[in-house]
Amino acid sequence: MAQEDPNFLEYALIRNEYLTPLSDTDSKVIILNAARGSGKSGLLISLSENLKKQKDTIVINQDYRDMTFPRGELSVNEAINYWKNIILSKIVSHIGQCKGWAILDDDITAVELAESLGVKNKNLLTTILDRLKFKGSPVEKCDFDGNIPIEKMSRIVATSENRYWLLLDEMDDIYDNGDEINLLIGLLQAVAYLAVRLENVWIRVTIRPHILTSLRVSNGTIQKLNEHELSLSWSKEQLIEVIAKRLDFYQKKCSSENQFPLDLAMVDANKQKESEKTRLISNYFEDFDMSFSEQSASGYRAFATLCFYRPRWLIEFCKEVRKITSEGNKSNLYHYKRAFVPFGNRRIQFISGEFNKTIPYIEAAMNALIAVGVSGFGKSKKLRSVIINQIIKTNIVEAPENAHQRVALEIAKNMYRTEFLRGKSKISGAGGYHRFYYFVDRPDLLSSWQQEADILWEIHPTFQRAFNLIDSQTYKVSEDVKLVGKKIQGEEGTF
Structure with missing residues (x-):
């Protein structure tokens, strides 16, 4: 911190x-x-x-x-x-x-x-x-x-x-x-x-x-x-600069003949500055995506989204990637995919620590939904069924049978409040693109099971990636909406 x-x-x-x-x-x-x-x-x-x-x-x-x-x-x-x-x-x-x-x-x-x-x-x-x-x-x-x-x-x-x-x-x-x-x-x-x-x-x-x-x-x-x-918010360009400045500091502290010094104070504005940042990052990371790219070979990740657009978490993820990369080598897709598991687990622990006072069952409930093995739960009716079967009937949260629907709604609200779950709806006339809903923007969602029943519910991409739940999906990254392709294997092995 x-x-x-x-x-x-x-x-x-x-x-x-x-x-x-x-x-x-x-x-x-x-x-x-x-x-x-x-x-x-x-x-x-x-x-x-x-x-x-x-x-x-x-x-x-x-x-x-x-x-x-x-x-x-x-x-x-x-x-x-x-x-x-x-x-x-x-x-x-x-x-x-x-x-x-x-x-x-x-x-x-x-x-x-x-x-x-x-x-x-x-x-x-x-x-x-x-x-x-x-x-x-x-x-x-x-x-x-x-x-x-x-x-x-x-x-x-x-x-x-x-x-x-x-x-x-x-x-x-x-x-x-x-x-x-x-x-x-x-x-x-x-x-x-x-x-x-x-x-x-x-x-x-x-x-x-x-x-x-x-x-x-x-x-x-x-x-x-x-x-x-x-x-307070961050753009993907600013997050790139956060990583570049941290790497620049790291290089200056750990002198090396292979350094690529970064000069962010250059008078020559954007092009040279962007080139310096890209050059420095690429010295450590291959194919470092900050947004989904239709031309990208990976089509697997958008670090900005997966880190909730939070610089501390992005730095934490990058540290995890470098930890499992052999010294002197660049990190690639294989390392990114491996790093998603400990990173996602820490995000689970983070949410549990932040919300366990108000939602004492939060960690067990998240793990129960992850265990279903799917990234999305469909409409509210299906989400309700999953919560009842995976959380209430397994006694993670106890409730009499006549209260199952009411208690399931409260559980769904809490999952939404933590950003473990998010809602989405199709954008009319935009092909397969979606609009996404978060608690801070729409706290009124899930006021009842009948409210806006056509909204689809899914696990946030951070946890989808960390627990290998996704094959292909549509996400909103910053102000751009892109389609993500199927998962691929990393160069150093399978995962």
Whole structure:
């Protein structure tokens, strides 16, 4: 992960199309809507480095590991107040940390808060006042007890000469579709409230698409925050550049006479730049497809789709490919096909880890559907039958017979929510091409078994490939729709 990689900024792809709006002072709050592995944490790291160069600008980076969350159920209003306190206390404690002497009431409050949170050693004044209790001293007037009114903290922040940027990452890790749902709703409401009312505060918060979609469905007030949303995505060309920059970094770290250095800062724009990237990648990978090509001999893969258009997962797949390639050799189709198995298994484990709080049977259910041995299940009626036979009747999920259809629908919704399943429908007048449906785009699908009954359901291509479920299929890759041919054998053996 980017936040745990000390070398990240050395090979990061600068996404100015996102860094520009994220650093725009006219946008007081931005909700960065991005999936795991899509580079959201890396984007915040780049943003933080840019902001730190500005005068009188303080950047406070926080993720869920920096927080102590309340236990038990909170109402939305209680959650809003909780987050107001947390966010303001982070800023006020920073103000107190920078104070040398504290005489005024607000200054003493800031210093005491910083000390109570462990971010500042006691200064000389507060140390003396701890030992000598002067009647009517500023400390006694402050009556500090750790519970500072929101209004007072807001005043302390507002009167500061600095500009404060709070970058809140992965706060949605607490989400389990239970009591924490109000805590997340409160977070989004609180950041919007504070950033708008405090002229010297800007807040950026990340959230995963399926969680934001669930929050919208469960709470209408989240719809009001749509104007603050920024969705992160990648094109196949950008993913190619991610791999090229990583390879360039790798070559520079591991000096070799066979290096093909990459100069991505060339003045000669696109053609030479594309040539350099292609040359570097082809030094390690043969026939490296980022989209399905009708002329390609492989016709087997589109790395962008198979990696969910997420750079971290694409890098992970490439590492797996190189791991099973003999040193000094180029990776080819044989290695790609072999790598799909461990890569697909890790994606299963990833989905299980991300959703097991809300869907405890998720891994067993995915394996049960894979065991059917087909990539597609046809229309909703057929999908329902498969789920009942493979998951309910095998007691992976227990349900009385009169509840089979209802429980099967809930299971189907959950498989769709995780992106293990996706829907598709034929595009009228487009031959054999299809339109594809994902939960983040159409959360309303599978509201009932009768809804849009002509939609076909299939396992996502990542798992189709990993578990050898597919012969030929149609996929949507980026904005292009191409037909994929039958599987072929790799050059180094069968798989």
